[in-house]
Amino acid sequence: MDHGINTVPFVSVENMMRLVIELGMETALYELTEYIDEDFRRWPSFDKTPRVASHSTDGVIELMPTSDGIDYGFKYVNGHPKNMKDGLQTVTAFGLLADVNTGYPVLLTEMTILTALRTAATSALATKFLARKDSRTLALIGAGAQSEFQALALKTVCGIDRLRVFDIDPAASRKCIANLSQSGMEMKICSSGHEALEGADVVTTCTADKQYATILTDNMVGNGLHINAIGGDCPGKTELHKDILLRSEIFVEYPEQTRIEGEIQQLDAEHPVKELWEVITGRTTGRENDRQITLFDGVGFAVEDFSALRWLRDKLKTSSRYDLLDIIADPDDPRDLFGMIQREKLRMKNLD
Amino acid sequence: MDHGINTVPFVSVENMMRLVIELGMETALYELTEYIDEDFRRWPSFDKTPRVASHSTDGVIELMPTSDGIDYGFKYVNGHPKNMKDGLQTVTAFGLLADVNTGYPVLLTEMTILTALRTAATSALATKFLARKDSRTLALIGAGAQSEFQALALKTVCGIDRLRVFDIDPAASRKCIANLSQSGMEMKICSSGHEALEGADVVTTCTADKQYATILTDNMVGNGLHINAIGGDCPGKTELHKDILLRSEIFVEYPEQTRIEGEIQQLDAEHPVKELWEVITGRTTGRENDRQITLFDGVGFAVEDFSALRWLRDKLKTSSRYDLLDIIADPDDPRDLFGMIQREKLRMKNLD
Numbered sequence: 001m002d003h004g005i006n007t008v009p010f011v012s013v014e015n016m017m018r019l020v021i022e023l024g025m026e027t028a029l030y031e032l033t034e035y036i037d038e039d040f041r042r043w044p045s046f047d048k049t050p051r052v053a054s055h056s057t058d059g060v061i062e063l064m065p066t067s068d069g070i071d072y073g074f075k076y077v078n079g080h081p082k083n084m085k086d087g088l089q090t091v092t093a094f095g096l097l098a099d100v101n102t103g104y105p106v107l108l109t110e111m112t113i114l115t116a117l118r119t120a121a122t123s124a125l126a127t128k129f130l131a132r133k134d135s136r137t138l139a140l141i142g143a144g145a146q147s148e149f150q151a152l153a154l155k156t157v158c159g160i161d162r163l164r165v166f167d168i169d170p171a172a173s174r175k176c177i178a179n180l181s182q183s184g185m186e187m188k189i190c191s192s193g194h195e196a197l198e199g200a201d202v203v204t205t206c207t208a209d210k211q212y213a214t215i216l217t218d219n220m221v222g223n224g225l226h227i228n229a230i231g232g233d234c235p236g237k238t239e240l241h242k243d244i245l246l247r248s249e250i251f252v253e254y255p256e257q258t259r260i261e262g263e264i265q266q267l268d269a270e271h272p273v274k275e276l277w278e279v280i281t282g283r284t285t286g287r288e289n290d291r292q293i294t295l296f297d298g299v300g301f302a303v304e305d306f307s308a309l310r311w312l313r314d315k316l317k318t319s320s321r322y323d324l325l326d327i328i329a330d331p332d333d334p335r336d337l338f339g340m341i342q343r344e345k346l347r348m349k350n351l352d
Numbered sequence: 353m354d355h356g357i358n359t360v361p362f363v364s365v366e367n368m369m370r371l372v373i374e375l376g377m378e379t380a381l382y383e384l385t386e387y388i389d390e391d392f393r394r395w396p397s398f399d400k401t402p403r404v405a406s407h408s409t410d411g412v413i414e415l416m417p418t419s420d421g422i423d424y425g426f427k428y429v430n431g432h433p434k435n436m437k438d439g440l441q442t443v444t445a446f447g448l449l450a451d452v453n454t455g456y457p458v459l460l461t462e463m464t465i466l467t468a469l470r471t472a473a474t475s476a477l478a479t480k481f482l483a484r485k486d487s488r489t490l491a492l493i494g495a496g497a498q499s500e501f502q503a504l505a506l507k508t509v510c511g512i513d514r515l516r517v518f519d520i521d522p523a524a525s526r527k528c529i530a531n532l533s534q535s536g537m538e539m540k541i542c543s544s545g546h547e548a549l550e551g552a553d554v555v556t557t558c559t560a561d562k563q564y565a566t567i568l569t570d571n572m573v574g575n576g577l578h579i580n581a582i583g584g585d586c587p588g589k590t591e592l593h594k595d596i597l598l599r600s601e602i603f604v605e606y607p608e609q610t611r612i613e614g615e616i617q618q619l620d621a622e623h624p625v626k627e628l629w630e631v632i633t634g635r636t637t638g639r640e641n642d643r644q645i646t647l648f649d650g651v652g653f654a655v656e657d658f659s660a661l662r663w664l665r666d667k668l669k670t671s672s673r674y675d676l677l678d679i680i681a682d683p684d685d686p687r688d689l690f691g692m693i694q695r696e697k698l699r700m701k702n703l704d
Contacts, residue, residue: 005440006365012678013358017696025693052404054419056452061424063415067406072413074428076448078455088357088454089686094679096428100408102440103430112681116689148690172687179690326364328444329464334436335524337468338500338531341377344369 006330011109011312015321019312020113022319029153032121033128035307040125043277045069046303050257055235058082066302072098073306075111081208090145090208091115097309107313108325111305118308119300120149122253123228124157126296127202129279129286130251131226135201136162141193141215141239142207142231143167143176150204150230151180158202163187166196194220204228205239218243223291229263230298240295242266248295249288251276253304262297273297358682363461363664367673371664372465374671381505384473385480387659392477395629397421398655402609407587410434418654424450425658427463433560442497442560443467449661459665460677463657470660471652472501474605475580476509478648479554481631481638482603483578487553488514493545493567493591494559494583495519495528502556502582503532510554515539518548546572556580557591570595575643581615582650592647594618600647601640603628605656614649625649 011019020028039046051064059080066073077093084090093111098104127135138160140147147165154160163185167173173189180187190196197203197220205215208231221227221244231239240263250273252258259269276296278284287294316322331340363371372380391398403416411432418425429445436442445463450456479487490512492499499517506512515537519525525541532539542548549555549572557567560583573579573596583591592615602625604610611621628648630636639646668674683692 010677013681014678014696016681017693018700020693021697021700047406049404052401052415052417054399054417054424054452056419056421058453059455061417061419061450061452061455063404063417063426065404065406065413065415067408067413069408072406074415076426076450076457078450080453080455083454084686086454087684087686088456089680089682089689092456092680092682094457098413098428098430100406100413101410101432102435102438103411103413103432104440104444105428105446110679110681113689113693144687145689175685175688175691179688179694325362326366327446327462328441329365329368329462330441330444332439333527334439334441335496336527336531337441337465337497339527341369341372341465342531344366345373348370348373 005104006326006328007324008105008108008327009316009322010325011322013110013113016110016113019315019319019321023315026152026156028117029121029124029149030156032118032308032311033124033153033157035311036118036121036125036304037280039303039307040277040280048254048302050260051302064302064305066306067100070100071310072100073302073309075302075305077111077115084208095305095309097313104328107309108327109309109312114308114312116146116149118304119146119230120153122298122304123150123204123230123296124153126228126251126276126298127154127158127226130294130296131158131202132224132287132290135226136160137164137200138162139164139196139200139203140176141166141196141203141205143172144206144208146206146230147176148179150206151185152183154202155183155185160202161185164190164196164200166190166193200225202226202228205231207231207239213239214241215239216244217241221293223293225293227293227295228298229295235260235265238263238266245295248293249274250295250297251279252297253299253301257301258297258299261299264297357456358678358680359676360457360460360679361668361674362677363674365462365465368462368465371667371671371673375667378504378508380469381473381476381501382508384469384660384663385476385505385509387663388470388473388477388656389632391655391659392629392632400606400655402612403654416654416657418658419452422452423662424452425654425661427654427657429463429467436560447657447661449665456680459661460679461661461664466660466664468498468501470656471498471582472505474650474656475502475556475582475648476505478580478603478628478650479506479510479578482646482648483510483554484576484639484642487578488512489516489552490514491516491548491552491555492528493518493548493555493557495524496558496560498558498582499528500531502558503537504535506554507535507537512554513537516542516548516552518542518545552577554578554580557583559583559591565591566593567591568596569593573645575645577645579645579647580650581647587612587617590615590618597647600645601626602647602649603631604649605651605653609653610649610651613651616649
């Protein structure tokens with residue numbers, strides 16, 4: 001990227017798609033998992049805060065900032081489950097990376113696609129560290145916008161090669177299977193959650209209702225399973241029956257945020273949980289035996305977006321899939337913002 | 353503005369300049385003051401939170417969100433006093449307006465210029481309600497990027513027609529006077545803060561040091577003066593000697609934020625302050641007599657940015673000074689984000 005200080009590289013939706021296509025979706029997911037892994041290994045070096053949420057009747061708008069002291073990143077993201085029936089995305093997002101030293105933005109990007117990728121990559125990272133090593137079969141509950149990304153990330157990172165899909169809408173399951181037809185995975189549409197869980201080593205729940213739901217009940221969950229519970233990500237929105245939580249070893253991204261937003265909002269504030277970064281760095285144990293149920297209560301944390309923004313910035317070193325956005329007012333004399341406007345006025349007159 | 357749901361109107365720095373020029377700077381400042389006045393009158397209807405600040409050695413990066421339940425707005429803004437010596441802006445900003453109902457962004461804009469305008473408009477609003485009615489002379493301490501906007505806003509909104517400027521750098525004062533040569537104001541460059549204050553009815557301090565500074569000392573401040581203290585806007589950054597605060601009636605935007613960032617961080621947390629919106633709505637008294645010293649301890653609050661974003665959105669109804677940004681991924685079937693990327697892959701192949 002070569003750009004002046006007054007313009008910011010911007011990755012549009014089209015450019016994001018093309019960048020991912022040129023790289024290959026699986027490669028993108030694999031690399032993102034690596035970037036998130038790297039950042040989780042230096043977890044204490046991040047300035048962390050629960051996201052700033054503005055809740056309304058139908059949804060939530062959130063700002064998710066973090067910084068490692070060198071770069072600052074944040075994401076704007078909404079969550080509106082009722083959008084789908086109006087033909088709109090449940091989740092849309094964009095994000096920014098800035099230079100902590102100057103406060104100047106250095107990258108602005110769509111993040112709807114990038115969030116889908118990093119969410120799947122985070123599940124893959126958790127699965128890699130928490131699922132049984134011989135895991136091959138993924139049950140996918142919910143075949144919405146996140147489903148194919150989950151399947152491909154777990155295939156690429158964790159060696160999952162069998163997929164069992166259930167969605168209350170069979171058309172969604174068919175869409176998911178069709179989209180993954182080139183993936184080389186063995187796939188089956190199931191007519192119930194129960195059926196999907198049969199023989200599964202790993203389950204990812206990614207449904208979108210903003211209400212206490214029970215996508216998984218206790219009797220569906222056998223010993224040794226690893227669960228990625230992805231869909232519950234705001235107060236009042238959960239997917240698992242409380243009894244499952246009580247039988248599981250629970251792993252989270254950032255407890256301060258997960259206790260508000262995750263499955264564990266159903267539990268006492270003191271219920272023990274482990275932090276994923278501590279498993280990755282070996283500070284705590286992950287799975288302890290093949291009969292244990294491990295649960296990654298994923299809500300999505302700012303550090304993962306930061307990793308995704310870092311990844312994108314690195315990709316743009318060799319890709320031209322960006323535009324330059326004239327978003328920073330930068331007069332020759334920094335104290336002369338007013339004069340910059342006056343000079344523009346003269347220029348406009350001369351153009352007439 | 354007529355645009356599809358997958359694009360967002362974007363106002364670049366150039367378009368912002370041209371929009372302001374076409375409207376007229378004074379008209380823009382006057383209208384912005386009206387918009388801020390309107391929003392201050394419905395202050396309780398806003399979802400308010402102190403800004404989310406990420407401090408580093410040399411500066412701060414802040415996110416400033418607010419919502420009235422219909423629209424959601426936020427601003428990204430940095431403050432890096434040391435930037436100036438590197439030829440960079442101390443403050444740069446951009447912002448966004450979104451639809452609370454869907455969470456979809458509806459406007460993205462540069463806000464370096466817009467922040468300069470709304471900061472001046474807010475001072476003008478405070479001055480209109482707090483200064484003596486016969487005020488004509490403004491002392492401007494600090495002739496940086498904000499100075500000319502302050503002078504013009506106070507001229508347009510409050511009838512100020514005499515300007516006395518002091519900056520530790522005489523070149524900055526000369527720049528300020530030159531930029532305002534067409535304003536019709538009577539102007540004088542002063543060689544000290546003391547001199548600038550002589551005969552002043554109103555003083556605006558807008559300096560940029562990130563440290564406890566004493567731009568105004570107690571003996572410089574005569575009875576009846578109205579002070580806009582604009583430059584102190586983060587922890588450790590103040591401009592006024594504490595004794596001035598103790599002699600003044602103090603007015604603030606949002607006490608929860610100002611006690612952290614404003615001049616009043618020098619005072620006890622219980623020191624009485626009045627809220628500007630309560631003065632504007634008549635819930636509390638403003639200036640009580642011609643001898644009182646009134647102090648607007650302005651730090652800049654998210655509601656002012658919200659007003660500015662509303663104003664800009666309304667301007668774009670009749671102006672074409674915007675581009676459309678492809679920043680929202682919006683597949684035909686909202687659950688088929690993955691398929692959207694696959695279809696783009698086919699399109700790219702067909703283009704080959």
